Amino acid sequence: MLDIKSARKVFYKGQPDEKIALNGLTLSLKAGEFGVVIGSNGAGKSSMLNAISGALSLDSGQVLINGNDVTNMPVHKRAARLARVFQDPMKGTAASMTVGENMLLAELRGKSRGFRPGLNAARLAAYKERLAVLGLGLENRLDTKVELLS
Ligand SMILES: Nc1ncnc2c1ncn2[C@@H]1O[C@H](COP(=O)(O)OP(=O)(O)O)[C@@H](O)[C@H]1O
Ligand SMILES: [Mg+2]
Structure with missing residues (x-):
């Protein structure tokens, strides 16, 4: 691989x-x-x-x-073939965008994207579920800009 x-x-x-x-x-x-x-x-x-x-x-x-x-x-x-987490988490994320928007960017990595609303209820629900596993409370902060976390 x-x-x-x-x-x-x-x-x-x-x-x-x-x-x-x-x-x-x-x-x-x-x-x-x-x-x-x-x-x-x-x-x-x-x-x-x-x-x-x-x-x-x-x-x-x-x-x-x-x-x-x-x-x-x-x-x-x-980038379409691999994913990377940076030592400095701010480097791997778009700070002025929300947690949910960052997850959407990650989900659509390497896939073709059109001019359509990306974040929908189904996606937000799925992100919530996946974030809850981390136990960091991020599932309740999907609308928070990454730069405002912590
Ligand atoms: N952009 C760079 N310009 C010059 N030297 C570099 C650069 N990046 C790394 N090095 C040198 O290459 C070696 C390996 O560095 P690096 O890969 O950052 O090690 P590590 O991540 O294991 O600490 C070091 O001697 C470092 O000084
Ligand atoms: Mg290093």
Whole structure:
């Protein structure tokens, strides 16, 4: 499902502060498997995630999703094939939009969208149910802007 093959990324190549962020990284995850990546500060964890999402272009190596080579596919196109949660939650959400609107954006990721009202009663009910599982009270704040949470 996810294959990283011999991924290499060097920052400031050839300069005194050269940093080898990814040094021939190979990783293979099948559908349903999950991985935990542990490493000290600067080990290359974020670089790996950025390479998977497309935010970071590799010097060499490949990234495959479901067997398709996405190495040269830009972030916005790859977004239809993967989802990502950022370390800073504000980065992965639209702050001036409501919780419900953000969930709608997530639901419609990678799907074609037309000019129709997106949030309807059925969707809101479904989001409420899914948020309730988290036990954070978010199911009662679907109309709250993300920037006003907390
Ligand atoms: N945009 C960048 N420009 C220059 N160096 C970077 C950049 N991003 C990461 N690095 C360097 O690459 C190495 C790996 O960093 P990073 O992937 O952020 O590690 P981690 O997430 O495991 O802390 C570090 O030495 C870091 O300083
Ligand atoms: Mg990091």
